[in-house]
Amino acid sequence: MNQAAHVSILFYAQNALFSEFNAGVSNMPVILWTDVMIYVLLATVLTAALWIRKRPYLVLPWQRVAKDSVGMVSLLLLSLFVLVGLLDTMHYRAALPEKSNGQTVYSAEVLSVFDALATGIKSRTEKTYSAPLAAYLYAKESMETSEGKILRDYPRLRYGGAHLVDPQRELLGDVLKRTGIGALEGLLIGVLLIVVSNMLFHFFVRFRTVWSSTGREEISKDNRLPTFTRAVKNKPFKALLITALLIAMLLGITVNLAAVYHVLGTDKVGQDVLYLALKSIRTGLVIGTVTTLVMLPFALLLGIAAGYFRGWVDDVIQYIYTVLSSIPSVLLIAAAVLMMQVYIEMHPDWFETSAARADLRLLFLCLILGVTSWTGLCRLLRGETLKLRELEYIQAAQAFGVSSSRILTRHIVPNVMHIVLIAVVMDFSSLVLAEAVLSYVGVGVDPSTMSFGTLINSARLEMGREPMVWWTLAAAFGFMLVLVLAANLFADAVRDAFDPRLNRT
Amino acid sequence: MKSDPSFNQLRPLTSAPPEIGRGEFILNVERLVTRLNNGARIVDDISFSIKQGETFALLGESGCGKSMTALSLMRLLPDGIRVASGDIKLDEEDILALPEYAMRKVRGGQMAMIFQEPGLSLNPVMTVGDQIAEVLILHQQLRGKEVHPRCVELLEQVGISDASRRASEYPFQLSGGMKQRVMIAMAMAGHPKLLIADEPTTALDVTIQAQVLKLLRDTQQKTGMALLLITHDLGVVAQMAHQVGVMYAGQIIEQASREQLFARPAHPYTQKLFAALPDAERSGQPLAAIPGNVPPLGAPLAACRFAPRCDKAWALCHEQVPEWAQLENGHGVRCHLYTSQMGSEKLNLKASLSHAPPTPGGEGVGTEGRGTSLLQVENLQVHFPIRKGILQRTVGYVKAVDGVSINIPEGRTLALVGESGCGKTTVGKALLQLITPTAGSVRFAGHELIGINAGQLRKHRAGMQMIFQDPYASLNPKMRVAEILQEGMDALSIAKNSDERQRRIDELLEQVGLEKTSKWRYPHEFSGGQRQRIAIARVLAVNPNLLICDEPTSALDVSVQAQILNLLKSLQQQLGLSYLFISHNLAVVEYLAHEVYVMYLGRIVERGTVKEVLHAPKHPYTQALLSAVPRIDGQGMKTVRLPGEMPSPSHPPQGCHFHTRCAQVMAKCREVYPTETLVSTTHRVHCYLAAE
Ligand SMILES: Nc1ncnc2c1ncn2[C@@H]1O[C@H](COP(=O)(O)OP(=O)(O)OP(=O)(O)O)[C@@H](O)[C@H]1O
Ligand code: SF4
Ligand code: SF4
Numbered sequence A: 001m002n003q004a005a006h007v008s009i010l011f012y013a014q015n016a017l018f019s020e021f022n023a024g025v026s027n028m029p030v031i032l033w034t035d036v037m038i039y040v041l042l043a044t045v046l047t048a049a050l051w052i053r054k055r056p057y058l059v060l061p062w063q064r065v066a067k068d069s070v071g072m073v074s075l076l077l078l079s080l081f082v083l084v085g086l087l088d089t090m091h092y093r094a095a096l097p098e099k100s101n102g103q104t105v106y107s108a109e110v111l112s113v114f115d116a117l118a119t120g121i122k123s124r125t126e127k128t129y130s131a132p133l134a135a136y137l138y139a140k141e142s143m144e145t146s147e148g149k150i151l152r153d154y155p156r157l158r159y160g161g162a163h164l165v166d167p168q169r170e171l172l173g174d175v176l177k178r179t180g181i182g183a184l185e186g187l188l189i190g191v192l193l194i195v196v197s198n199m200l201f202h203f204f205v206r207f208r209t210v211w212s213s214t215g216r217e218e219i220s221k222d223n224r225l226p227t228f229t230r231a232v233k234n235k236p237f238k239a240l241l242i243t244a245l246l247i248a249m250l251l252g253i254t255v256n257l258a259a260v261y262h263v264l265g266t267d268k269v270g271q272d273v274l275y276l277a278l279k280s281i282r283t284g285l286v287i288g289t290v291t292t293l294v295m296l297p298f299a300l301l302l303g304i305a306a307g308y309f310r311g312w313v314d315d316v317i318q319y320i321y322t323v324l325s326s327i328p329s330v331l332l333i334a335a336a337v338l339m340m341q342v343y344i345e346m347h348p349d350w351f352e353t354s355a356a357r358a359d360l361r362l363l364f365l366c367l368i369l370g371v372t373s374w375t376g377l378c379r380l381l382r383g384e385t386l387k388l389r390e391l392e393y394i395q396a397a398q399a400f401g402v403s404s405s406r407i408l409t410r411h412i413v414p415n416v417m418h419i420v421l422i423a424v425v426m427d428f429s430s431l432v433l434a435e436a437v438l439s440y441v442g443v444g445v446d447p448s449t450m451s452f453g454t455l456i457n458s459a460r461l462e463m464g465r466e467p468m469v470w471w472t473l474a475a476a477f478g479f480m481l482v483l484v485l486a487a488n489l490f491a492d493a494v495r496d497a498f499d500p501r502l503n504r505t
Numbered sequence B: 001m002k003s004d005p006s007f008n009q010l011r012p013l014t015s016a017p018p019e020i021g022r023g024e025f026i027l028n029v030e031r032l033v034t035r036l037n038n039g040a041r042i043v044d045d046i047s048f049s050i051k052q053g054e055t056f057a058l059l060g061e062s063g064c065g066k067s068m069t070a071l072s073l074m075r076l077l078p079d080g081i082r083v084a085s086g087d088i089k090l091d092e093e094d095i096l097a098l099p100e101y102a103m104r105k106v107r108g109g110q111m112a113m114i115f116q117e118p119g120l121s122l123n124p125v126m127t128v129g130d131q132i133a134e135v136l137i138l139h140q141q142l143r144g145k146e147v148h149p150r151c152v153e154l155l156e157q158v159g160i161s162d163a164s165r166r167a168s169e170y171p172f173q174l175s176g177g178m179k180q181r182v183m184i185a186m187a188m189a190g191h192p193k194l195l196i197a198d199e200p201t202t203a204l205d206v207t208i209q210a211q212v213l214k215l216l217r218d219t220q221q222k223t224g225m226a227l228l229l230i231t232h233d234l235g236v237v238a239q240m241a242h243q244v245g246v247m248y249a250g251q252i253i254e255q256a257s258r259e260q261l262f263a264r265p266a267h268p269y270t271q272k273l274f275a276a277l278p279d280a281e282r283s284g285q286p287l288a289a290i291p292g293n294v295p296p297l298g299a300p301l302a303a304c305r306f307a308p309r310c311d312k313a314w315a316l317c318h319e320q321v322p323e324w325a326q327l328e329n330g331h332g333v334r335c336h337l338y339t340s341q342m343g344s345e346k347l348n349l350k351a352s353l354s355h356a357p358p359t360p361g362g363e364g365v366g367t368e369g370r371g372t373s374l375l376q377v378e379n380l381q382v383h384f385p386i387r388k389g390i391l392q393r394t395v396g397y398v399k400a401v402d403g404v405s406i407n408i409p410e411g412r413t414l415a416l417v418g419e420s421g422c423g424k425t426t427v428g429k430a431l432l433q434l435i436t437p438t439a440g441s442v443r444f445a446g447h448e449l450i451g452i453n454a455g456q457l458r459k460h461r462a463g464m465q466m467i468f469q470d471p472y473a474s475l476n477p478k479m480r481v482a483e484i485l486q487e488g489m490d491a492l493s494i495a496k497n498s499d500e501r502q503r504r505i506d507e508l509l510e511q512v513g514l515e516k517t518s519k520w521r522y523p524h525e526f527s528g529g530q531r532q533r534i535a536i537a538r539v540l541a542v543n544p545n546l547l548i549c550d551e552p553t554s555a556l557d558v559s560v561q562a563q564i565l566n567l568l569k570s571l572q573q574q575l576g577l578s579y580l581f582i583s584h585n586l587a588v589v590e591y592l593a594h595e596v597y598v599m600y601l602g603r604i605v606e607r608g609t610v611k612e613v614l615h616a617p618k619h620p621y622t623q624a625l626l627s628a629v630p631r632i633d634g635q636g637m638k639t640v641r642l643p644g645e646m647p648s649p650s651h652p653p654q655g656c657h658f659h660t661r662c663a664q665v666m667a668k669c670r671e672v673y674p675t676e677t678l679v680s681t682t683h684r685v686h687c688y689l690a691a692e
């Protein structure tokens, strides 16, 4: 029995990968607007990382972040979220088996690589609510027994615990067994991965030393062996290792259980809540990052211009942001989103798929959130620029007749970048939370887009049921808590590392 | 045993501190060691004692541990720093053994402290009177009605006029000098036996400094307290101290009475320190700069700390820490020259070598042929509008510069001196067109700069450049040295291709005495003096004819200041540069300048050659300024004390701007601004006295 379940996991995984492989051949890749934004963002981050690598003064604060255990652990968690988000960003439309006039026909449903990987939990929808790890539905139904009698009872689930003969007796044992095995497997794979990456690292280090300085072997020999042991001795690395193993165990357990159960239960229409929550991650990340991408140019350009040029430029910019920030932003967002909604509904022909429509609405939400949230950063940057422009190195540049645009880019921008970075990281979590609130109020994302806000919104109704359906809310709450907490802790670490007042050498 | 002969030329000290009946030892510090938590010693094995009514000066450059010594005595060390061992006894009481609550009684009661920044040590949201009252209530057990009169009395004692009104004012309503007076009043409120003054006048102007130092001396005379004076200024030491301890890198390396120290400094560092002081007598020759920088914290302890910079060092100095050597008459020194066989041989050798007498200075200056005029400034005015209200209406003007005329010939140095806020920096920036002048004419090499457009101005940018005061703010921390040096060349298209540019950068670095490899490093890796060198290289990159130096050495230590002054001087000789040297340090001016302009409240009140202005000043303000400078050789003229502070440039007094502080004020001074009087062809003064 158990063996079979195991095979089924492998099968699912293989299936998913295979279909992904297929996608390259016959499926049609779809690039939505927010996908573009995310790719742009990714490219920006990668370029920035390469740029920073070459500049020791920029690397320095990041090294301080790397020395902060809490910061590194939260970064690990964040990168897991980002991984899910990225997998969920690669969209495509599957080719349908039948062809019309020799042309491939594509399904109207836009899927993502993540959907493909999670086909298992995505496709196994029950009839309606079921509790986490349950084998029975959460509502009684009339059923016909083998003897022909009509019985009103909790029916067995179509998928959840379907392999059990007598769930009443076997369920607990099975769950415990799977948990144990899952934990062990996760641990094993985790250790294996760490060992392999360590070996790769050593290989790389050796390769580098040999390659860069042929003939100075002895240095590399001295360095090679102790690298790992030394790394384990330093605190952040140890914390990272432990967290990684814990996460590996958790993942192992989840995968093992999810193969045959609904780990976080199902919602009203029988969708797996775990799947919904995982899908919400992308929405949260998009809101948290794309909004920043939208607002950053405004804030940076206007803030710096106001501070540097003073005079009427300053007056105009100050006027704009004072007015903007005195309008209640919820009102502004609600008005804009409702207008957008009407507009979209009047032009259904614009969109090939419903996903494209929902996506445009998401993007628009990011835009409008961006427009309402740049004022804070703008104000900060203006103040900092006011201070900087009086500094003597700026005046020295002016005395050389260096042009204003060059002074702004070479002298001012690099010296306010730490503020931008801190603000961006700090804003992330507040934006994720803002999305949840807005969607809850009904002016957030499209109802068909899965997000923490929509999850909570639907859970609201279920909370009133008797007996209470608590798992949707708990899942949304738990995922959001971990995401926002990790983001906040990371932001703290970044802020500390970049804060010039905590002067360390 | 004779030291360098040049020191024996110092004349006897005239303005000696008052001799007070000095009594018992009040403070005994024995082998005090203060460490960082990581083990680095900030204060390393310091011992000294102070008698009642005595002033002990702790002299040293920045970062040598003076303030940490003071804070150790007060047990006010910041987190992460602690007293590791040693013994501090105040009046037989073991300070280090006291519990914290008892210590609180000692602070302010028996031992009080005043700090460098008077602005930062007063609570901005409490009135001055309340802050003094706090001390009175805590340490004098005064209650209710007694408190206020005593506050006023104390304020009067420290020379604050209209004391009862001032007592109800907030710190921001007081000027820097008055805040420092209030600090002293607060310190005196508890009748301390020991007053620790940590650079009490460094943030103040010379004229105000003279007032505050006099106040400290008078207070000491009245109360008989002991004074631990921390300073980096030899002039202040000469005026104030009875005993002097010279600190270097956490240790006292020499201790002596003031007379002994000034007559015969024993330690090579102290000797160098004296030799590094600029003055007119040395203006023909380079200053004896001490190479290198003060060692960083936690430097290796197995050697003399001064060894890397000492020109008398030999093998032993690099191997062994010198022991404290007691010379005759209480003179102590920490140097192998006085303890080892080899050292005394070296000393004798030194003494037998007779130095050639220094070439008489001052002659070369002022008689050099005058070049053609490079910069001509006529009636330059810079008025900053004062705006008020929502509509930002202009309600008046700060007349920062109000009709200044300057003439700088080629290849010469013109110094602009005056108190803080008189408009010196504004003149410099207006010449460079960094601030748009309100009116006037600036002709540089025959071209008028005012009123031309940005494109035309760029053509003349290369000719005139500025070196700033603060070497930490004048370099962009995010740019490497090469990029910093390249900026001007790029903006003014100096070098054609990148090869040529790199070559020029190497050349510049060599010219200012930095290593070529430093071009790939970032400013934060350099010390203050090195940064100032980079700033100089940056302006040299565009081949200027005129450098405006805005207090280029005031943020630097004496030993490093000498390096930079030497550099500026040799650059002038090599490249024929002209300097407009803005400074408040008259000794530096005397050493470096050919001509001096004295500025007061936005106007030039006296101008002439160095000799004329600094040796035969005609304007009462110049005279007061000169007599306020504490001089180590005491060659001061009759003391002209300058009361009060400079009026605000937004409301200059009617008539002669100086009449509110002038001792020789006459009726007509209050009515019309005096016109220019020619004392000689080069010497001009705005004062009715000179006209008579
Ligand atoms: N941008 C400005 N706006 C208004 N007032 C100013 C401005 N810059 C300077 N001032 C005022 O002009 C006067 C002269 O200032 P300036 O900086 O030239 O003095 P300074 O002689 O260089 O003083 P210091 O020795 O302290 O450097 C001061 O009263 C100052 O407050
Ligand atoms: S011990 Fe040597 S190095 Fe140190 S000051 Fe004396 S002579 Fe110079
Ligand atoms: S003009 Fe009068 S007030 Fe002014 S400096 Fe001369 S004597 Fe003093």
Ligand SMILES: [Mg+2]
Pocket: B424, B425, B426, B550
């Ligand atoms: Mg200035």
